[in-house]
Amino acid sequence: xxxxxxxxxxxxxxxxxxxxxxxxxxxxxxxxxxxxxxxxxxxxxxxxxxxxxxxxxxxxxxxxxxxxxxxxxxxxxxxxxxxxxxx
Numbered sequence: 001x002x003x004x005x006x007x008x009x010x011x012x013x014x015x016x017x018x019x020x021x022x023x024x025x026x027x028x029x030x031x032x033x034x035x036x037x038x039x040x041x042x043x044x045x046x047x048x049x050x051x052x053x054x055x056x057x058x059x060x061x062x063x064x065x066x067x068x069x070x071x072x073x074x075x076x077x078x079x080x081x082x083x084x085x086x087x
Contacts, residue, residue, distance in 0.1 A: 014044040015045045015046070017047055018048060019049050027046045
């Protein structure tokens, strides 16, 4: 089962997609480091990048535009809060 916040389904998965062996190594090392701090298994997929499709414009800069609840989050606007989870 895949989840992002309260959303469930195969379309809600986390992934890191790399182009170079250096990017793959960095992703695997980061996941291993984070796994040591978690009480549950990290299931982020780490795979070679394939064809990239840019999301619709309304998805671009989602947090800077206000996210789900309209609370803008952008360093350009002076916000230095940690990234909030909208799930």
